[in-house]
Amino acid sequence: MRNIEDYNWDDLYEKVENFIRGYIPDANVNKGVKAFYNGNPRVEITFKQKGNQTAIKTLDKEPCFRSLSGYNVKGTRICRAEIIFDEDGNIIRI
Numbered sequence: 253m254r255n256i257e258d259y260n261w262d263d264l265y266e267k268v269e270n271f272i273r274g275y276i277p278d279a280n281v282n283k284g285v286k287a288f289y290n291g292n293p294r295v296e297i298t299f300k301q302k303g304n305q306t307a308i309k310t311l312d313k314e315p316c317f318r319s320l321s322g323y324n325v326k327g328t329r330i331c332r333a334e335i336i337f338d339e340d341g342n343i344i345r346i
Contacts, residue, residue, distance in 0.1 A: 253291055254339060256286050256288065259293050263341065264293055264337060269281050271343055272335065275307040278299060280299065282296040290336075292338060294334040294337065296332060296333070297333050298331065300330060301329040302328065315344045316337070316343045316344040318336060319331070319332075
């Protein structure tokens with residue numbers, strides 16, 4: 253198992269930005285957190301729920317995508333999710 257500092261987090265953030273832009277162009281990548289999920293690196297993203305239901309349904313089928321609890325800001329539902337990588341730093345895909 254690799255240590256959290258063994259990963260190039262700037263590279264992981266960039267991979268998530270490139271991946272998520274194909275589904276939700278206005279998604280925000282949380283670049284301030286280094287975390288693992290089941291021993292694999294993960295990067296958190298946030299985006300507005302409104303107008304992105306089709307993308308959310310598509311992403312739900314991807315093994316790299318995991319929904320987290322969201323929150324409301326001024327009447328707008330904000331979704332939180334994470335993109336999970338394998339131990340080699342690749343996005344887990346079907």
